[in-house]
Amino acid sequence: MNENFSIKKELVLERFKTLNPESKISIGGHKEVTVRELIQHVESEDEFGRNIVKVQIKMLQVLAQGV
C-alpha cells in the first residue's frame, strides 16, 4: 500500500468519524449503507472502500476550488 493512499485513507476516516454513524446513504437497489459501514469499508480497503476514498478526496478538491 503506498503512503499517499494511506494518508488519504486516514483523512477520509477522520472526516467520516465526525458524522452521525447511523446516517444512511441509499446505494441503489434496496440497499442502504450507514456511515459506520462506510468506515468499515474504508478500513478494510475493499473495492468499495477504495472508491469511497477516491471520491471523498475528489469532493474535497471540488470544495477547495471555492464557489
Add this chain to the structure above:
Amino acid sequence: MTKKFLITRPKYDIATSYLYDFSEGITKLLRKTKDIHITSIELSDVNRKNFENALNKETPKLIFLNGHGDRNSVLGHQDAVILDKNNVKLAKDSITYALACDSLEDLGKIAITEGAIAYIGYRAKFMIVRDPSRTSSPSKDKNALPFKKACNSMINALVFGNTVEKSIELTKKEYVHSIKSYGTSKDDPYGDVPLIRFALAWDLEFLDFEGNPNASF
C-alpha cells in the same frame, strides 16, 4: 418532424418512488411539447413486454430508463428485467439514458456493439441521501433535491438537443455546483450535508457514457 421519446417510470418501493418524482417534470413538459412525442410506461405497466412493444412500435430516438439496475440489466416493476443483452438490440439507433445503478459498465458497452448510438448511465451504484422523515413524499425531501436537479439537468440537456458529451458536461457542472453550494447548518437537522456532498461526488465520479459523444436527440 416529430421526435420520439420513451420513458419508463416504475414506482413500487422507496427508491423508485424518488425516481418517479424526479421524472415528473420532464414528463409533464413533454406532454405539452408539440414536436416531441412522448411514450411513458408507468407503474405496474413497466414490464419487458410493454417495453419491447413500445420500442418496436415507436422506434424512439431517446430512451430514458428509471429504475433499479445492475451491470447487466435495467429493471421495471417489481424488479422485472426490461432491458438486458438479449433485447438491447431493440435500442439500436437510439440514445439511452439509464438512471439506474451500474448498467453502463456492461450493458452500456453491449448496447453500443448492438447498434445503439450512445448509452449514458452510471458505472457504479447511484447514490442518494434521503430525509428519513420524507420518504413517503419525495417531492418534499430537501435532501433529494440536488440529486433531482442533476438528473433533470441530464434529461433536459438531452431532450433539448445537446450532444451526449455536452449533456454530461452540463450535468457534471450541476453536481459540482451542488457540492459547493448545498446546505447550511440551519436546514440540516440530521447533519446530513457532508454525506449529501459525498453522495453527489460519487454520482459525479461514476456518471459516464459509451458510444458517440456527438450524438444528439
